[in-house]
Amino acid sequence: MQKTSFWEDVYEVVKLIPKGRVTSYGAIAKYLGTGGSSRMVGWAMNAAHTLPDVPAHRVVNRSGLLTGKHHFKTPTLMAELLEAEGIKVVNDQVQNFERVLWDPMKEL
Numbered sequence: 001m002q003k004t005s006f007w008e009d010v011y012e013v014v015k016l017i018p019k020g021r022v023t024s025y026g027a028i029a030k031y032l033g034t035g036g037s038s039r040m041v042g043w044a045m046n047a048a049h050t051l052p053d054v055p056a057h058r059v060v061n062r063s064g065l066l067t068g069k070h071h072f073k074t075p076t077l078m079a080e081l082l083e084a085e086g087i088k089v090v091n092d093q094v095q096n097f098e099r100v101l102w103d104p105m106k107e108l
Contacts, residue, residue, distance in 0.1 A: 005014030006032070007044040011051065013104055017058040020085045021102035022094055023064045031104035038062075046071045057081040 004012075013028050020028040025041040034040070041059075048054040049071050057078045063068045069078040069092060088095040 006034070006037075006040060007047065010041050010044040011048060011054045013108075014045070014048070014054050014056065014059060016104070016108065017102050019069050020056075020087060021100050022058050022060050022064070022082070022097075023089065023102045023104065024060060025100075027103050027105065028059065031108070035078060042068065049073075055081075058102075060094055064094035064101075066092040066094070 008020055009032055010028055013031060014023075017023055025038040025045070026035070028041045029037045045056050045059050045068055048056040056068065057072070059068065066078050066082075066089065069075050072078050079092065080096060082089050082094065087100055
């Protein structure tokens with residue numbers, strides 16, 4: 001059995017988030033069986049912005065805030081990408097967060 005790194009596991013989950021949906025750092029950590037490692041998921045996402053197949057813009061904090069926006073090429077790009085997928089963002093906050101939240105524990 002081949003071992004993968006935690007970051008690779010995070011990226012594999014993020015690739016499954018459907019367009020028009022978001023998830024949180026904590027939801028990914030919980031799904032991977034490491035519920036206390038939300039920050040590590042965040043660090044993985046900070047490094048993911050150069051990976052074209054990882055939709056990092058779909059990962060937000062537990063309240064729907066775009067806390068990772070500063071790791072994109074421009075501070076508004078994360079919101080722009082989400083809005084292009086039909087997600088409304090106001091003041092860096094995903095609107096109707098509960099409705100667009102994708103929880104891998106329930107969805108996978």
